[in-house]
Amino acid sequence: MNPDIARLTVRQLLGQRRTVVVALLALVPVAIALLFRLAAPADADPERFTARGLLGGIVTTTILPLVTLVFATGAFGQDAEDGTLVYLLATPVPRRAIVLARLVVAWLAAAALLPSAALAGALALQGGDPGIVVGFAVAVVAGAFVYTAAFTWLSIATSRALVAGLLYVFLWEGALSGLFGGIRFLSIRQYTAGIAGAFFDLPPGVYQPRLDPLPAVFLAAAVAAGMTILAVRQLRRWEIGESS
């Protein structure tokens, strides 16, 4: 990992308007948790709501992939599009160091979602099993890394990374995974859910991940490593665009 490229990436991300949008997006779970506390019906189950609706629902199915998509494509896609990537690549810095610097910064930026998710979980849980918040905190950090690695590769491989990423999140992981059970093995959302499930024990009717923790961890690690390797290989073969 190259510290100069890491610093450059931090400044790039901080200077982008989309970062402000993402920061606002990260506050959504807290707002939902507050609403639940204030307006939930008397027979509502806080554990069910927190595990299934909030952390296992909106946080891991929507906010986590969106935040990582924005940061990962912001870290590489902009440079590739405007041609400034040449200034990093026309140096002897190993390509893996460039990818790792950008990936780690984008991941840490996305992991900043964690305090918001944890706070939202704590607010909504109202004294329920704290393992739910801990489990999802760990799962969000792990899932953020896998998503960031995948979207980093995507942003080097295609100029339409944002569209491709949205298709993956909402079509592949959202619509199609409900129709074809096998998709759980190729779904970062399911790895995240499986990892979270290792930290608490709720009845299947309340929360039931489609992957057990061990295969979820194994697949998440394999996909993260594979995507990182692919991103490095893709960057080694990166060609300046015709318009560049």
Place this chain on the structure above:
Amino acid sequence: MTAPSAPAIELRGVSRWYGNVVAVNDISFDVGPGITGLLGPNGAGKSTLLHMMAGFLRPSAGEVRILGEPAWQNPAIYRRIALVPEREAVYGFLTGRELVELAARLHGLPDPAAAAARAIDLVEMGPHAARQSGGYSKGMKQRIKIAAALVHDPQVLILDEPFNGADPRQRLHLMDLFRRMAAEGRTILYSSHILEEVERLADTVLVIVAGRLAASGDFRRIRALMTDRPHTFTVRSSDDRALAARLLAEPAIRGIAFEDGRLEVRSAELLAAARALPRAAREAGVTLFEVRPTDESLETVFSYLVHR
């Protein structure tokens, strides 16, 4: 390692195509130390060629070697070469100094601040180095990009349209800088679509038209080819028909025609025609009002070089 006799830049049968479009077609040449101009009209394939030389495009066929090593997928060559791309984009949130220092750090230089200061001085950007580069003019962006490219003292410098946006004084300064670098034994290759930019600076020229190498070698020889090519003029005089009759006897004149009532004269070469026209007018007792070349666009000149 570089073979002692290896040219700084070596292309062998290099082609590059995008789908069905051939951008560069079977080009071979060597470039040695000194200043070489890559001349061609817009869209001729100059940038594609330069990007292949700088290792940012894979040749579809053939081989590009820089200082004896393959250019493609070989980041180690960037210790000794540098590319100044045509596009203006820079990291606009960095100041000029930060941008050049970043380049120095990425090259692993022992004293990045000193190396950046030296490179910034070379392009006379010292007074503006503390400003964010996003607010620079086109010419200033060009100069700060050149500073970032020069920070590690490269042996081979590849520049894509480096004088774009530079005012005449900056242009002269950059030309002087490149001449000094060439005198130190470095290889400088730059592209331009402006004949005068190449004429004033390059010792050697490569002319590329429609992806093909149309001519290469000493600039004076190629300039002579461009001058001695057939030319067409429209002529306005006190008696076009008398002048036309007299011109037919001139060996330098290849053809006479009347187009829309105007006398059009075709000659074998420029200087002979320049002598023949006033002589014929004098002998025919005709006054010349206007002699206007009709085919002086760069594209016409390049087209002649390709088809000769």
